[in-house]
Amino acid sequence: MQNDYDVIVIGGGPAGLAAAIKAKEYGLKVLLLENRDVLGGIPLQCVHPGFGLHYFKEDLTGTEFIYRFIEKFKELGIEYYTGSHVMKIIPVSDIEKRLEVITPQGLLELTTTTIIYATGARERHIFEIGITGHRVAGIYTAGEAQTMMDIDGIMPGREIVIVGSGDVGLIMARRFALEGANVKAVIEIMPYPGGLTRNIVQCLQDFNIPLYLSHAVTRIEGKERVERVIVSKVDENLTPIPGTEREIECDTVVIAAGLVPYLKVLEKIGVMIDPATKGPVVNEYLETNIPGIFVAGNALVINDLVDYVVEQGEWAAESAYLYVKNQGIPSKKWRKIAKGRNIRLVVPHYVSGDRDVMIYARVQKPEENVKIRFPEIEKEVKLPVVRPAEMVRIKLRREEIKKAKDKITMEVVPND
């Protein structure tokens, strides 16, 4: 039986493009489906630098970075659709998945042996973070504001308050300042910043933008458009402290409260979700619990660097290649990566000991002078500092993994 494709890559951002290119290089029959009318995904709207430091060993803007992948992709003559939307995935068998796709050219029904799901993430919005008040104009998610400014060339507002100090929020604070807006505050509910240190320095400190830690915007007020926000200090349970309220006048609120893997189509077919990553549970092939469906990039776990996203895309492509070649992933005894002290999330969830595996993790809270320890396999990695904003990325060697019986705990311990 012959499927239309060996692999269908869903999503034409950095993870999807990298996956499609690698899969093509492995000699697979590849199709890529992108929802927007252009390839490239989110980096298209990222005019700031900081892209490609690991992958290209160069400091590129998002647009420069993704352009290299688009060029390569087109050079290889990989088949693709833009303006397409996957309505449904039907896992017919372990070696046949059927996709129902809408495109402006018509409805398509396609079969494939494997799928690489690389649809990225969605932004958490105002109703998910408990802000009450008026639903008025002037409220944007950070990504929406970025699209407005750097794809469509329009200015959202004048006096800006940014909710959340993740990298997207910090980048947008600087972006607004560069266009002459008055960024009045970045409000962060946690006691530490959510973004990379380099962004705190380059995006806030260099522009004298105040960052309020342990603060929350509790309410937005205004008649037609935002007129002010109410900000409170929060206690250690992140609950607003009565009596600490104050107003900040502004006409624009930018919500940068984090990203969530966008998995609507996968959730419908019973893919297991990890409540910590909000992405799928995967093994060392980045394969979900449905055989032959692989996930990469921000649809898998929210990454802090695009370089890791690309790494996962290529990893998933290699997995798809092995899957096609071997008619599936061999049966294995899986060892679970368990979360120990100060580990908030870890990906992948299962390893076998048959191959080296890159482990991505995030900590719960910042800590200095620590060891990342895997007690069952007696592995330790010393780190001067760990922060929730920065992914910990450690390679486990196959011979190390083999030492564990059925689980490998990952924990952060003081380095004494």
Next chain:
Amino acid sequence: MKVVIVGAGIIGASIARVLSQYEGLEVHLLEKCPDVGMGVSKANTAIIHPGHEDDPNKYPLRAKLCVRGNRLWHQWAKELEIPVKWPGELMVAIEEEDLKTAEHYLELAQKNGVPGARIIYREELSKIEPNVNPDAAGALWAPTAGQIAPWEAVIALVENAVENGVRLHTETEVRGIRIEKGEVKGVETNNGFIEAEIVINAAGLYADEISKMAGVDGFSIHPRRGEYYVFDEDAGPKVTRIVHQTPTPITKGVYVITTVEGNLMIGPTAQDLPEEAKEDTSTTKEGLDFVWEWAQKLVRKLPPKSKVIKTFSGLRPEPPDGRWIIEAYDDPWGFVNVAGIRSPGLTSAPAIAVYVVNELLNGRLDIKLTKKAKWNPYRKSMPRFATLPKEKRQQFIKTNPAYGNVVCMCKEVTEGEIVEAINRMKRIGIKTITLDGVKFRTLSMFGTCQGSYCRIRIARIVARETGIPLWKVSLKGKGTEYGIGDVKVLLRNSKEEKKNAE
């Protein structure tokens, strides 16, 4: 004869539709917002009540027109293809003693002529609604209760009325009513004078102000605010029936429902606001906490808070003593109040419209109205691409490739539907195409991400179809523009200021 209806909410739109059946009338439907149904009508619990909640001695009109309205919606929803369902309603008695209250409402059901209502007990209750609080003693079961998409109801009514000759004037605010020798002559608006012998006041929260303009004083409308939570469409367990609790002296409690769009929704509060707070549709922590607390008592389990995709509040126009003011007057002759239409206003709207025409215009004012020989009772609903069968979809894309472009991922709304919504807005005479207008017609921006992905894509389509710059596309009209100018507007302005200072 010229008729002006002030307010294109559910009441004004229903009256417009009924009047469009009659010969020799020139009906003008006036709305101060850029779109219809954007006030009270769009933000409520959207229930078609059975009619057992009002004491006919205290509220005779409410009692009578609610039961009639419930019956009429069956026909109207079919003719106008308005999303509607009829799951029935459970007024749950949580404690044994609450059953006495349920019995009181059963008596009202009998008095008001509500069909099928009866008391049920624990065992049957959990059969009829498996997700109800298993400890509840029983309920008043009213099988005639329904649910509707309230904004689409208004849109459908207006589309149908306009099709039958009614003229819609949006962004038209009534500033005065001209009366000569005790007779209505017309209304002064921001867009000039509109002549009319009959002025029907269906101005919702502002009906008191309009009435004052006609010299009919003596009542004021204050807003009563209700706050709600809406859950994501995949969040459960959902309820099948409309579930609420027996009212207590302290609270009427809240409803737990699954909307016609398929989302679990809980609410509302009932908070009386001062008369001047007629635009205060803000949510509050206190209100939302109240809703959560009371909803929890009604059902076995609520979804986690992380599954909430939206909170909102709506205002209800509360008249003095809760009595609807549906009256015509000798002086000024031609002025008709349909004011203070609080709950069950949505349910009763069709019956209110028929009552206004039959009892007040035909009866009280003795205008001899005759029906048109030809009147089109039908209106086609918007195509919902995601729900169409495969062959239909293929056909849609073939005729218009825009139906193959999914713009809103969560609700799978296509560019074709966005454009169709814009065209329909233009067709009924809407001057400013708003994002809210598109949202309520297509259900785009209604899903998990609440428009964070697709709002800009929709705004681009609106800009393209209306020929205005993207930043000028508005959420709900003037003052709610999407942006403030091109991306260099602030830098350019500050440069000019510096130059001017030199």
